[in-house]
Amino acid sequence: MKSSPTSDGDRPFRLVVLASGTGTNLQAIIDRVHGRDGIELVGVASNKPEAPALERARGAGVPVGVFPRGAYPDRETRDGALGDWIEELGADLIALAGYMELLTPPMVERFRDRTINVHPALLPAFPGLDPVSQALAHGVKVTGVTVHFVDEGVDSGPIILQRSIEVDPDDDWDSLERRIHAAEHELLPTAIRMIAGGRVSIDPSNPRLVRTD
Ligand code: GRF
Secondary structure, three states: OEEOOOOEOOEOEEEEEEOOOOOHHHHHHHHHOOOEOOEEEEEEEEOOOOOHHHHHHHHOOOOEEEOOHHHOOOHHHHHHHHHHHHHHOOOOEEEEOOOOOOOOHHHHHHOOOOEEEEEOOOOOOOOOOOHHHHHHHHOOOEEEEEEEEOOOOOOOOOEEEEEEEEOOOOOOHHHHHHHHHHHHHHHHHHHHHHHHOOOEEEOOOOOOOEEEO
16 A cells, blocks of 8 residues: 655654645644644745735745746746755645646656645535535535545546535525635645645555545
8 A cells, every 4th residue: 555655753744835825724734734743834835926825934934935837938847946846845745725726747747646735625526716606506505625636637636535515505605615715724734634644545456545544
């Protein structure tokens, strides 16, 4: 059984977060994960120089990196520079927390089984943009949150953890999104702690199946 990297007593488990927006999931990681259980947030990078997430990182004394698309000839080159930065930090795990760009295939391959994403729906339902609107438009009774490994597709990688959230007939985008966001702030830190603790592995006989202890 293939296991994800784990914290080993002496050396902290090094986490890098990629974020493009407000960064409330990053804040949950800063508040609930960083500096605990042998886990250190060693860097936060963004494709958006003005992302409020970067301010949250600076406020926590965490090094930041900015890799805007326009500063590089193409996405592969940008992801190469981002990947080098992440490797220099010695990252064991990359968490995408509202990172609004697809990673290029070489970047996915470079950090395969070491990159996770949080998505505000019960995948495989409603991948891609604005899953909260998708769920409301579809009229589902239950939606939720998924944390999954990142592969070359859109929100298509092996699922690590999910939490369901009931949709009330009177919910609008704001009310549903608020409950989803609150669930994300618990589920993503939980997944990071489980991976750091060696409690997550991919079943070699079924690479879609993630086992959690
Ligand atoms: C989250 O809902 C995340 O799942 C999605 O983008 C949102 C980012 O929120 N991919 P925040 O920036 O962490 O507040």
